[in-house]
Amino acid sequence: MQFASRLDNVETSAIRELFKLLGTPGIISFAGGFPDSAMFDVEGLKEASARALDEEPGGALQYGATEGYEPLRTQLSAFMKTKGVDVAPSGLIVTTGSQQALDLLGKTMISPGDKVIVEGPTFLATIQCFRLYGAELISAPVDAHGVKTDELEKLIAEHQPKFVYLIPTFGNPSGAMLSLERRKKVLEMAVKYQTLIVEDDPYGDLYFGEAPPPSIMALSQGVPGSRELIAHCGSLSKVLSPGLRIGWMIAPPELLSRATMCKQFSDAHTSTFAQATAAQYLKSGRMPATLANVRKVYGERALAMGAALTRELGDAITFTQPNGGLFFWARLTGANGKIADASVLAKKAIAQLVAFVPGAPFFAENPDLATLRLSFATANVEKIEEGIARLGKAL
Amino acid sequence: MQFASRLDNVETSAIRELFKLLGTPGIISFAGGFPDSAMFDVEGLKEASARALDEEPGGALQYGATEGYEPLRTQLSAFMKTKGVDVAPSGLIVTTGSQQALDLLGKTMISPGDKVIVEGPTFLATIQCFRLYGAELISAPVDAHGVKTDELEKLIAEHQPKFVYLIPTFGNPSGAMLSLERRKKVLEMAVKYQTLIVEDDPYGDLYFGEAPPPSIMALSQGVPGSRELIAHCGSLSKVLSPGLRIGWMIAPPELLSRATMCKQFSDAHTSTFAQATAAQYLKSGRMPATLANVRKVYGERALAMGAALTRELGDAITFTQPNGGLFFWARLTGANGKIADASVLAKKAIAQLVAFVPGAPFFAENPDLATLRLSFATANVEKIEEGIARLGKAL
Structure with missing residues (x-):
C-alpha cells in the first residue's frame, strides 16, 4: 500500500517507545502531559451534562x-x-x-x-x-x-x-x-x-x-x-x-x-x-472554584518538585522554578562526571522505577541532548519526593 | 493573508447559500441530511452518560x-x-x-x-x-x-x-x-x-x-x-x-x-x-429497540413521500423508491414543458415555502442538472404531504 507523501515528513516519536514502558508496575511517572484525574469536578460535569440533555x-x-x-x-x-x-x-x-x-x-x-x-x-x-x-x-x-x-x-x-x-x-x-x-x-x-x-x-x-x-x-x-x-x-x-x-x-x-x-x-x-x-x-x-483548586494543588506539587530536585540532584541539574503550567524544564550539567545526556538518564531512571521525557524531541532543529521535561501534575507530593529521590539514584 | 494552496481546490458550496434561506418562517425543508431530533433516545443517553461518569x-x-x-x-x-x-x-x-x-x-x-x-x-x-x-x-x-x-x-x-x-x-x-x-x-x-x-x-x-x-x-x-x-x-x-x-x-x-x-x-x-x-x-x-423505532418511523415517511411525489408531480419526475436511508434521489423529466433544471425549481420551491437540494453539486464530474435530493427524515407524514404538494405547485 502506498501512503501519502506527506507521511514521509514525520517519524514515529521516540517518546512513544518510552511510553510503552510506563506500564511497569510501581513506576512513578513524570513523563505525561496530563492533568490529574483526581482533580476533575466529576459532580459538576455530571450535573452539567444532565442539564444539557434536559434543557x-x-x-x-x-x-x-x-x-x-x-x-x-x-x-x-x-x-x-x-x-x-x-x-x-x-x-x-x-x-x-x-x-x-x-x-x-x-x-x-x-x-x-x-x-x-x-x-x-x-x-x-x-x-x-x-x-x-x-x-x-x-x-x-x-x-x-x-x-x-x-x-x-x-x-x-x-x-x-x-x-x-x-x-x-x-x-x-x-x-x-x-x-x-x-x-x-x-x-x-x-x-x-x-x-x-x-x-x-x-x-x-x-x-x-x-x-x-x-x-x-x-x-x-x-x-x-x-x-x-x-x-x-x-x-x-x-x-x-x-x-x-x-x-x-x-x-x-x-x-x-x-x-x-x-x-x-x-x-x-x-x-x-x-x-x-x-x-x-x-x-x-463552578469554574472559578475549579480553577482555584487546580492552582493550589499543582502549585504545591511544583514547589515540592523544585525542592526535591535541588536536594537530590544538586549541581547536576539546572532549572527555573515554574510559576504555573504542568512542567519543569531542566538541563543536566554533567557536573562531577555525572550523566549529561537525558536519553541515557531516562533509561537508567526506568530501571529505578521513575520516568520523565528527554527534551531532544521537543526541538524542531538543533536538539539539546542535556534537556528533560518533568511533569509535576499527576503525582502527589509524597510520590514526587520519592520519584525525585529515585532520579537522584539513577544519576 | 496568503492561505494554503490546497484551499484553491475547493469552492464554497452552492448548497450553503440555499441553506441560508431555510430559516424562512413556515418553510418545510427536505433539504437537510439530518436524522429527526424527536427520534433521539434522550433518556437512554442520559442514563448512559451518568453511568459513564459514575463507573x-x-x-x-x-x-x-x-x-x-x-x-x-x-x-x-x-x-x-x-x-x-x-x-x-x-x-x-x-x-x-x-x-x-x-x-x-x-x-x-x-x-x-x-x-x-x-x-x-x-x-x-x-x-x-x-x-x-x-x-x-x-x-x-x-x-x-x-x-x-x-x-x-x-x-x-x-x-x-x-x-x-x-x-x-x-x-x-x-x-x-x-x-x-x-x-x-x-x-x-x-x-x-x-x-x-x-x-x-x-x-x-x-x-x-x-x-x-x-x-x-x-x-x-x-x-x-x-x-x-x-x-x-x-x-x-x-x-x-x-x-x-x-x-x-x-x-x-x-x-x-x-x-x-x-x-x-x-x-x-x-x-x-x-x-x-x-x-x-x-x-x-437499548440499541435494538432504537433501531426498530427509527426503521419504522423513517419507513413510513419514505412511503408517504413516494406516494406524494407520484400523486403531485406525476410524469414530471422519476425516482426509485428507497428501501432505507434518509433520501429520495429524483430526476426532473421536463415532461410537458415543465422545469427540468433542479436549481431553477429550487428557487421556485423556496417561494412556495418548501426546500430541497439540487443534485448537481453531488457530482465530482459531469453534473446532471435535472437531479435533486429530498430527505424524508425530519418532516412527519402530514408535513411531507403538504411539502410535496407545494413542490407540485412550484413545478
Whole structure:
C-alpha cells in the first residue's frame, strides 16, 4: 500500500517507545502531559451534562454548526473577557481540543515548503502536526523569559515565515513565561513584518501565584494594527477535562472562515454533547472554584518538585522554578562526571522505577541532548519526593 | 493573508447559500441530511452518560488513546459482529464522526494529484474533503442498484486510483443499494487490480423492510485476498445521535496504524466523554429497540413521500423508491414543458415555502442538472404531504 507523501515528513516519536514502558508496575511517572484525574469536578460535569440533555436535548444530540454550539461560544466569549480579551461569540470557533486548532491552522495556512517559526523547544505534537502539512520549521531560542525576541526578529526577517507559533505562558515543555516586555515586542514585530502570530494558551489559567501578564491577544488591543495578525488557541483540557475535547480559536475573520471550512471536512463539528455540557458547566459558575483548586494543588506539587530536585540532584541539574503550567524544564550539567545526556538518564531512571521525557524531541532543529521535561501534575507530593529521590539514584 | 494552496481546490458550496434561506418562517425543508431530533433516545443517553461518569470518571474525562476508548472499541466490535463482520477491537479505530474517517483516509492516502474514484453522485463533503488533500476525483456512474461495476472496472483499469470510495447501502444522495452481485464484483476487482476499496456505511442499519445484503466488508471474508484491501467506515450519527460524533474505521493494520498517527495530530482522540457514553449505551442493550423505532418511523415517511411525489408531480419526475436511508434521489423529466433544471425549481420551491437540494453539486464530474435530493427524515407524514404538494405547485 502506498501512503501519502506527506507521511514521509514525520517519524514515529521516540517518546512513544518510552511510553510503552510506563506500564511497569510501581513506576512513578513524570513523563505525561496530563492533568490529574483526581482533580476533575466529576459532580459538576455530571450535573452539567444532565442539564444539557434536559434543557435542549435536540441541541446536544443533533448535528450542529461547524463554528460551534452557540451557547458555548457565548460562554467562551465571556470567559475570554475575564482574561482581558474582547471577542464576540462569532469571533471564535470551537475546536475538538486545541490540537484541532493547530491542525486547522496547518490545513488552512501551510503549503508544502512554507516556513513556520516555532520555539526551541516547543510542543511535540505541533512539530508533527505542521510537518504533516509540509511545513519547514525554524526554531527560535527560548530562555526563562520565553522566546528571545531579538533572535526571533532576525529569523522573521530572514525567513518570512507563514506564521510564528508560540506558547507564551508556561510553555510546553519549557515552562517559561514570556515577559510583558517581550509580548509587546512580539506584537510590534507582527505589525512591522505583517506576520501572523499564533498564541497557543492551554496553560495560562494554571498560575500558582500572581497572574501572568495578559495574553498576546489581550495586549493586541493596545498595539494598533496587531489584532488582525493574531490567532489565539484556548482549551478546557488542562483546567477542566481533556476528555471533553473542547478547545477554541480566535482569529482574524478571513482566517476563521477558512479554518471553519476546513473543519467542516475534518469532523463536521465538535461533539455537541460535549459542547453543551461545557456550556452548562461554564454557566453554572463552578469554574472559578475549579480553577482555584487546580492552582493550589499543582502549585504545591511544583514547589515540592523544585525542592526535591535541588536536594537530590544538586549541581547536576539546572532549572527555573515554574510559576504555573504542568512542567519543569531542566538541563543536566554533567557536573562531577555525572550523566549529561537525558536519553541515557531516562533509561537508567526506568530501571529505578521513575520516568520523565528527554527534551531532544521537543526541538524542531538543533536538539539539546542535556534537556528533560518533568511533569509535576499527576503525582502527589509524597510520590514526587520519592520519584525525585529515585532520579537522584539513577544519576 | 496568503492561505494554503490546497484551499484553491475547493469552492464554497452552492448548497450553503440555499441553506441560508431555510430559516424562512413556515418553510418545510427536505433539504437537510439530518436524522429527526424527536427520534433521539434522550433518556437512554442520559442514563448512559451518568453511568459513564459514575463507573469510570477518570476514563470518561481524561486524555485517552488515539485509537479509541477500549470499552467502546469492544462494543463496536460486538456491534459489527451482529452485522456479519468479524473484527477484533484492535482492528478498528474510533473517529470523530465518520467524517473524520474520510479526513484521515485523505490525510493518510492522498498525495496531491492522486486519483480517487467516487460514485456520481456521491456525498458532497467527501468530494471537498478529498480535494483538500489534492485528489483528482473520477466519477463512476450509478443506477438504482448502485455503482455500475462494468464501468467502474474500466475506470479502475484506466486510472489506477489510490482507492475507490463507495456508499453501497442507501447511498447519499442516491438512496441506491448496491446489489449482492455487484458487491461481489467489487471485491473481485479489489483483488484483481490490488485496489483499496473504501466502504462508507452510515445508513446500512436504516433499512425499512428486508435487511440489505451484507456489507462489502462482511462479504470480503468469502473472497480470498480481498479483506486486506477494504476499509469500512461506520457511524452512530444516523441511528443514535450525530451530536456524539462517534464513528469508526476498520482497515488493514498498516493503514490503520498510519491513520492513527494522523489522528493523533488532528485531534489527539475523540471525546472520551462521548465515547464512554456511547459504550455504556451500546452495553445497555437499548440499541435494538432504537433501531426498530427509527426503521419504522423513517419507513413510513419514505412511503408517504413516494406516494406524494407520484400523486403531485406525476410524469414530471422519476425516482426509485428507497428501501432505507434518509433520501429520495429524483430526476426532473421536463415532461410537458415543465422545469427540468433542479436549481431553477429550487428557487421556485423556496417561494412556495418548501426546500430541497439540487443534485448537481453531488457530482465530482459531469453534473446532471435535472437531479435533486429530498430527505424524508425530519418532516412527519402530514408535513411531507403538504411539502410535496407545494413542490407540485412550484413545478
